[in-house]
Amino acid sequence: MVTRGFTGRARSASDAVPPGQYVTADFPVLTAGPTIAIEPEEWELTIGDGATSKTYDWDDLHGLPMVTITTDIHCVTHWSKRDTTWEGVSISTLFDDAGVDDLPFALVSSYGGYTTNLPVADLVDRDAMIAVRFDGGEIAAEHGGPARLLVPHLYLWKSAKWVRDIRLSDDEQQGFWETAGYHNYGDPWREQRYYSD
Amino acid sequence: MAGSVRRALGWRTATVVDSIAETATARSLGLDVAAWSGHAAGQHVDIRLTAEDGYQATRSYSVSSGPGEAPQITVERVDDGEVSPYLVDVAEKGDTFEVRGPIGGYFVWEPAAQPLVLIAGGSGIAPLRAMWRAGTLRAPITVVYSARDVDRLIFRDELDSDATLAVRVHLTREQRPGFRSGRVGIDDLNEVIDARVAPAIYVCGPTSFVESVSRHLLTLDVDRRTIRTERFG
Numbered sequence: 001m002v003t004r005g006f007t008g009r010a011r012s013a014s015d016a017v018p019p020g021q022y023v024t025a026d027f028p029v030l031t032a033g034p035t036i037a038i039e040p041e042e043w044e045l046t047i048g049d050g051a052t053s054k055t056y057d058w059d060d061l062h063g064l065p066m067v068t069i070t071t072d073i074h075c076v077t078h079w080s081k082r083d084t085t086w087e088g089v090s091i092s093t094l095f096d097d098a099g100v101d102d103l104p105f106a107l108v109s110s111y112g113g114y115t116t117n118l119p120v121a122d123l124v125d126r127d128a129m130i131a132v133r134f135d136g137g138e139i140a141a142e143h144g145g146p147a148r149l150l151v152p153h154l155y156l157w158k159s160a161k162w163v164r165d166i167r168l169s170d171d172e173q174q175g176f177w178e179t180a181g182y183h184n185y186g187d188p189w190r191e192q193r194y195y196s197d
Numbered sequence: 198m199a200g201s202v203r204r205a206l207g208w209r210t211a212t213v214v215d216s217i218a219e220t221a222t223a224r225s226l227g228l229d230v231a232a233w234s235g236h237a238a239g240q241h242v243d244i245r246l247t248a249e250d251g252y253q254a255t256r257s258y259s260v261s262s263g264p265g266e267a268p269q270i271t272v273e274r275v276d277d278g279e280v281s282p283y284l285v286d287v288a289e290k291g292d293t294f295e296v297r298g299p300i301g302g303y304f305v306w307e308p309a310a311q312p313l314v315l316i317a318g319g320s321g322i323a324p325l326r327a328m329w330r331a332g333t334l335r336a337p338i339t340v341v342y343s344a345r346d347v348d349r350l351i352f353r354d355e356l357d358s359d360a361t362l363a364v365r366v367h368l369t370r371e372q373r374p375g376f377r378s379g380r381v382g383i384d385d386l387n388e389v390i391d392a393r394v395a396p397a398i399y400v401c402g403p404t405s406f407v408e409s410v411s412r413h414l415l416t417l418d419v420d421r422r423t424i425r426t427e428r429f430g
Contacts, residue, residue, distance in 0.1 A: 001210065003246040003294045005287040008254050009279050020245075020255045022279065029404045029428050032303050034411035034421050078243075078255050112421065142408055180302035193243075194300060196205040 018188035049100040088131035116175035238327035239305035242298035263330025273320035318402025346371035
C-alpha cells in the first residue's frame with residue numbers, strides 16, 4: 001500500500017539493518033521506570049542454576065578475562081545504532097567460572113525489579129556479555145551502568161540494564177516485557193516485536 | 198492489564214478522518230481503523246509508511262484519544278525526522294497508511310480511585326491526554342506540563358477548560374503571567390505529590406526531562422514502583 005506523498009530518506013544508509021529499523025546516531029533511552037543509580041562498589045551479580053550459585057562483585061568480575069566487541073544494536077522501538085563497542089566478560093566465561101549447568105532457560109533480573117527471559121543457548125553461543133564499558137568509557141546509569149547484559153543479536157529489551165541475577169532453569173519463566181505483549185524471543189531480523197509476530 | 202484477550206497484531210489500513218493543527222509543529226490525526234479493538238490510555242500504535250518504490254518507514258506513536266473514543270495520534274515534527282514531517286505537514290483527510298496496535302501493557306492506566314499525577318515534557322503530553330480523558334471523578338488528576346513557550350503548548354484549550362484537572366504549566370524559554378517559568382523542579386513536584394495517598398505517577402517526555410523528573414521524585418522518597426515512565430529521543 002503506497003502512502004500518498006511519502007518519499008522517505010535516501011535508501012542506502014539503512015540497507016544493513018533489520019526490517020522496520022532506522023539508523024540513529026543518538027543513543028535513545030528506553031527503560032520501564034526511573035533510572036537506577038548503583039555505584040560499582042555496591043553492585044553484585046549472582047549466577048545460579050538452582051543447585052550451584054556464585055556471586056560476583058565489581059572486582060571479582062574484573063578478575064575474569066575481558067573481551068571487546070563492536071556490533072550493531074537494535075531496539076524494538078525501531079531505532080538501530082551501528083558499530084557500538086562494548087567491553088565486558090562473555091557469558092560463557094562467566095558460566096564456566098561459576099560452574100553452573102547449561103540448563104535450557106535463563107531468567108535475568110535487574111536492580112529495580114526488571115526481568116527478561118531468553119534461551120541459554122543465546123547467552124553462551126553468541127556474543128552475549130556482562131558489559132562494563134561502552135565506546136571506551138564507563139556505561140552511563142541511564143544506559144544500564146555500571147554493568148548491563150548485552151545480547152546484541154536480539155532486540156535490546158533482552159539486554160537487561162543494571163543486571164544483578166541470572167538464574168538458569170529447566171522451565172521457562174517470562175520476563176517483564178514478555179508478559180506485557182512483546183515477543184518471547186525477539187529476533188530483529190525476523191521482526192519478532194510483539195507476541196504474535 | 199490491557200490486551201488480556203490477545204489476538205494477532207496484524208497491519209491494518211488507517212484512513213485519516215480528522216486533522217487538527219495543535220501548534221505550528223504538532224498535529225493530531227484522527228484515524229479510522231477497520232475493526233479497531235479499542236485501546237487503553239497510554240498505549241501506542243506502530244505506523245508504517247510506504248513510498249512508491251516500496252521503501253517503508255515505521256515509527257511508534259502514542260494514542261492521544263481516550264479509551265472508547267476513535268483512535269487519534271498527536272505528532273510533533275522532528276526536524277530531521279522521516280515519518281513525523283509526513284504526518285504533521287503532508288497527510289490530509291482521506292490519506293491512508295498502515296497501523297498496528299494498540300500495543301503496550303506497561304505505560305497504561307486503568308480506571309482506579311487513587312489520585313493520578315501526569316507529568317509531561319513537550320509532546321509527551323499525548324499519551325497523558327488519553328489518561329485524563331479516561332479519568333474518573335473519583336480520581337483527582339493533576340497535570341504538570343513543561344513546554345518551551347506558550348506557542349508550543351499542545352491541548353492548551355482543553356487544559357484550560359477542563360475543570361476536573363489541576364493544571365500547572367511550566368514554560369522553559371518564556372516568562373508569562375499564569376505560568377511557571379523554568380524547568381520542573383523538586384519543589385514543584387513536592388507541591389503536587391502527597392505521599393500519604395500514594396498517587397499513580399506517569400511521566401512522559403524527552404529522555405532528559407524524564408530522567409530529571411524521576412530523579413526528583415525519588416529524592417522525594419516516592420516509591421519507584423508508583424512511577425511509570427516513557428521516554429523518547
